[in-house]
Amino acid sequence: MGVQQKLEEALQHIFPGAGRAYGSSRTDTGVHAVGMVVHVDVPAVGLRMPVRKIPLALNAWLPEDVRVVEARRAPGSFHARFDAAGKQYRYFVWNHPVMNPLLRNRAWHVTVPLELRSMRAGASLLLGRRDFRSFAAHHSYEVVDTVRTLKRLEVRKQGPLVTFTIEADGFLYKMCRGLVGTLVQVGQGKFDAGSLPSMLEARDRRVAGATAPAQGLVLWKVFYKRGGGRPGSSSPERDDVADS
Amino acid sequence: MGVQQKLEEALQHIFPGAGRAYGSSRTDTGVHAVGMVVHVDVPAVGLRMPVRKIPLALNAWLPEDVRVVEARRAPGSFHARFDAAGKQYRYFVWNHPVMNPLLRNRAWHVTVPLELRSMRAGASLLLGRRDFRSFAAHHSYEVVDTVRTLKRLEVRKQGPLVTFTIEADGFLYKMCRGLVGTLVQVGQGKFDAGSLPSMLEARDRRVAGATAPAQGLVLWKVFYKRGGGRPGSSSPERDDVADS
Numbered sequence: 001m002g003v004q005q006k007l008e009e010a011l012q013h014i015f016p017g018a019g020r021a022y023g024s025s026r027t028d029t030g031v032h033a034v035g036m037v038v039h040v041d042v043p044a045v046g047l048r049m050p051v052r053k054i055p056l057a058l059n060a061w062l063p064e065d066v067r068v069v070e071a072r073r074a075p076g077s078f079h080a081r082f083d084a085a086g087k088q089y090r091y092f093v094w095n096h097p098v099m100n101p102l103l104r105n106r107a108w109h110v111t112v113p114l115e116l117r118s119m120r121a122g123a124s125l126l127l128g129r130r131d132f133r134s135f136a137a138h139h140s141y142e143v144v145d146t147v148r149t150l151k152r153l154e155v156r157k158q159g160p161l162v163t164f165t166i167e168a169d170g171f172l173y174k175m176c177r178g179l180v181g182t183l184v185q186v187g188q189g190k191f192d193a194g195s196l197p198s199m200l201e202a203r204d205r206r207v208a209g210a211t212a213p214a215q216g217l218v219l220w221k222v223f224y225k226r227g228g229g230r231p232g233s234s235s236p237e238r239d240d241v242a243d244s
Numbered sequence: 245m246g247v248q249q250k251l252e253e254a255l256q257h258i259f260p261g262a263g264r265a266y267g268s269s270r271t272d273t274g275v276h277a278v279g280m281v282v283h284v285d286v287p288a289v290g291l292r293m294p295v296r297k298i299p300l301a302l303n304a305w306l307p308e309d310v311r312v313v314e315a316r317r318a319p320g321s322f323h324a325r326f327d328a329a330g331k332q333y334r335y336f337v338w339n340h341p342v343m344n345p346l347l348r349n350r351a352w353h354v355t356v357p358l359e360l361r362s363m364r365a366g367a368s369l370l371l372g373r374r375d376f377r378s379f380a381a382h383h384s385y386e387v388v389d390t391v392r393t394l395k396r397l398e399v400r401k402q403g404p405l406v407t408f409t410i411e412a413d414g415f416l417y418k419m420c421r422g423l424v425g426t427l428v429q430v431g432q433g434k435f436d437a438g439s440l441p442s443m444l445e446a447r448d449r450r451v452a453g454a455t456a457p458a459q460g461l462v463l464w465k466v467f468y469k470r471g472g473g474r475p476g477s478s479s480p481e482r483d484d485v486a487d488s
Contacts, residue, residue, distance in 0.1 A: 032346060034344070034346065055341070055342055056341070056342075059342060064343075064345065064348055065345045065348065066345060067342050067343060067344070067345050068342065069340075069342045070342075096313075097299070097300070098299055098300075098303060098311050098312065098313045098314075099308075099311060100278070100311070101308065101309045101310060101311050102276060102278065102350070104308055104309065106346070
């Protein structure tokens with residue numbers, strides 16, 4: 001049973017007759033989310049509960065691996081998915097001959113040493129407003145515009161842990177994992193960083209690199225326009241020092 | 245079945261007739277270890293295997309939640325526990341009204357906001373060569389000298405994640421958890437930071453604060469004297485940026 005269904009069951013306990021839970025993103029099996037935003041319509045009687053009490057009430061009904069961090073009232077027109085102005089994902093790679101047991105199912109285990117400099121050079125060439133068709137799964141670009149604005153693509157290393165921070169106004173299906181998989185192959189020397197612009201131009205999934213496995217990917221934050229339905233970002237962190 | 249027993253079973257597959265596995269530390273149930281050092285005597289025939297191949301050979305027999313990161317040859321006199329010159333533990337606290345599901349069983353969930361400044365003030369008063377009897381479990385000080393040198397006790401905060409870095413030449417039973425439990429109570433305003441020296445002086449477990457739960461504690465590194473049986477430290481990280 002997925003997270004959405006578990007949340008909808010909990011909502012029915014607290015707000016009988018509540019509508020469906022609409023998430024900001026649909027994540028594949030194995031992908032984690034720490035900053036997911038969800039909206040739900042509740043019956044008018046539900047508004048009697050103080051908003052600050054809603055997370056604890058829902059968490060009492062949710063399994064331990066799903067937690068509601070915060071609740072806010074939103075205008076009736078607010079939509080968690082369609083109003084999102086941008087998203088940040090993080091992707092974790094454990095780059096060491098031996099996997100870290102504490103990161104099983106949380107990071108991609110890459111044993112070949114990765115060259116940080118070439119991955120960073122490649123990442124910088126992907127920034128901006130571009131057609132990311134070459135990095136997304138096939139069925140996503142049969143129906144939609146495949147131009148997105150990649151605002152941030154950083155690669156950091158702390159010991160064997162390599163962290164990709166990926167921010168865009170929107171993402172195509174499996175686009176994050178295509179970007180990371182290709183950059184990791186750049187770091188292994190399989191592709192030259194300079195070949196990335198031509199991969200973009202080809203607009204063909206077959207020219208780009210591998211798709212990184214799902215379990216290293218985390219939906220980190222969702223951004224909404226200030227003055228829109230829901231101000232600010234969804235990060236559960238008050239002060240993300242690692243970013244500064 | 246404990247980690248030691250799993251390791252000894254794997255060793256019997258690779259080195260039939262190998263002796264017992266002696267760890268640098270005995271960790272309670274729920275305590276994690278990323279930098280544990282173990283020594284084992286293997287039959288002379290076992291020395292034919294290149295040392296660098298030993299981790300992968302053992303990992304093939306170990307369950308996924310136990311990993312051997314590195315193997316080195318040591319003098320026959322080397323003892324992982326008795327030759328240890330110091331250890332570093334880390335303790336993780338998730339300080340937020342709602343627990344982070346990704347840190348279940350990895351961090352202590354403290355909902356009351358913690359005052360970083362007072363915890364740091366308290367930590368600085370505990371440094372140095374002192375009798376830590378008040379912070380250790382009873383049965384540890386019935387038999388041993390309870391004086392230890394606390395070399396480092398740092399408190400950092402990144403968003404809701406509070407990390408204690410605790411380094412000493414040795415630790416009494418449950419001493420780390422006693423130090424963290426008491427500092428967390430300082431951070432909650434239950435004790436004044438200035439009261440910690442008198443807690444040390446009392447040499448009585450009943451005067452200090454709570455024992456923090458096991459699941460937030462990680463044995464991070466073990467230090468050995470250079471020129472001793474095993475040089476350097478046991479950290480699996482090549483470059484611990486977070487420390488610098």
